[in-house]
Amino acid sequence: MAKITFPVEASHIMMFARAIGDTNPVYHDAAAAKDTEAGGIIAPPTFPASVAQFDPDYHLRPRPDQKWFGSAKGPTGIEGKPASSGSLHAEHHFEYHRHIRPGDVLTAEIKPGKVWEKESKRAGKLTFRDRVTEYRDQDGQLVITAHSIGVTTERPVDQG
């Protein structure tokens, strides 16, 4: 499967921490971070998900040469149902061997995992798919393993 090069930058970590409302200086202030147990700036634990930024074929980012399924002149920019419609995130798991730092150049390898089905009252037939991402550093060491489990629903989830 795809291998993605993921350069970890301090400004990206800062923007990510802002987006999750985390003001911990260990994510943006090099001087303050030096005096913490982390010994310098590290990334928040869910930061590895932003590898999407570096996937050249990521399907949830609009591209100038392709029609986008979000709204523009009409409520969607494409004909018919988008491929990802109804796909929701069911579970996410991280295993950390160490925490990533600015300057790391990670290689993320994405592999398909298990697939299973379940019946649900709120959304009909559910199909679960595990996607495993292994993040290795510039020395080839495994840094983080992530399991992202997506679910495709038969219909939008009932809010009752």
Add this chain to the structure above:
Amino acid sequence: MALKASALKVGDTHSERVVENLSRTQIIQYAGASGDYNPLHTDEVYTTQVAGYPTVFAHGMLTMGLTGKMLTNYVGDGTLTKFGVRFTNQVWPGDTLVSKATVVALREEGGHHYVDLTLSTTNQDGKEVVSGSASARIDP
């Protein structure tokens, strides 16, 4: 500061309000930072008229990130060894979320001390939006 095994016991809890009145702008901020531009999170017209939801909703990974903020405030920086969640309900603009960690085990492995936690994030109606677990390295 890392937690100390000697100061912890099974059943201890830590909770924090991780977001108050979640704004659509914060969801957009998360889309920009994470690179996940799924219109279900940012595009009201698409989400209501095409996807059939009442309004846009937060990325699961935003809710996990908010839960992680409580978690790292509790266990310290760079000490997590595992962090996993299930997204049990959607998170909507206007939601106020409280995340809670509960100590379920303290263990020693290869000369290191670890704490195992269960996690729960609930909204203003008491509905759970994330359930999960985590482990972190702690001091003796």
